[in-house]
Amino acid sequence: DAGVTQSPTHLIKTRGQQVTLRCSPKSGHDTVSWYQQALGQGPQFIFQYYEEEERQRGNFPDRFSGHQFPNYSSELNVNALLLGDSALYLCASSLVGPGEAFFGQGTRLTVV
Amino acid sequence: GESVGLHLPTLSVQEGDNSIINCAYSNSASDYFIWYKQESGKGPQFIIDIRSNMDKRQGQRVTVLLNKTVKHLSLQIAATQPGDSAVYFCAETAGANSKLTFGKGITLSVRP
Secondary structure, three states: OOOOEEEOOEEEEOOOOOEEEEEEOOOOOOEEEEEEEOOOOOOEEEEEEEOOEEEEEOOOOOOEEEEEOOOOOEEEEEOOOOHHHOEEEEEEEEOOOOOOOEEOOOEEEEEO | OOOEEEOOOEEEEEOOOOEEEEEEEOOOOOOEEEEEEEOOOOOOEEEEEEEOOOOEEEOOOEEEEEEOOOOEEEEEEOOOOHHHOEEEEEEEEOOOOOOOEEOOOEEEEEEO
16 A cells, blocks of 8 residues: 655755645545745644645745645645755645644745 | 744754754644654655644653643654654644644754
């Protein structure tokens, strides 16, 4: 059983560009959350998707958007990239209701 | 506001000794707490969790203690091994499927 998979693993973008990151949740999971982890910091919640809708959102600007597909996979889109968007982007999946969230290995985004 | 913090940025222990990692949280509404381990280049890995109606939970070589009176969480690792070297995060959440709020993390270094 594959866990949470994210693609790509590494990405380099230029300031002002747009980027799309992808996540496939653990089999059987229906909820996907995205986190941004700056170097040396703990992950910061971006948003969560359930039933193809954004259910919760953290303190991130509208440049950060997402989508969840019928198969529960998800995308994170960031527009007008800033140097400060450089970070490890983590996807976590869970099953609705109380329980642990499983994280993917992350996508390392570098904005130059 | 919500915050999860760790008292020490690094912890160095001798192989075979017990490790104790502490965490303070400030959101009294949090009802679920998790410890994650993150190795270099990987996403956070679930270690152990505890709900607010408990004050202690044991796993294999790990124990989590929760003191709601002083809003304190700790992770105890018995017979620490080199493979335990990683960054450890405590995280809290309020309500099922709510966002996880992470602290900054503490690095555990195991001396041979």
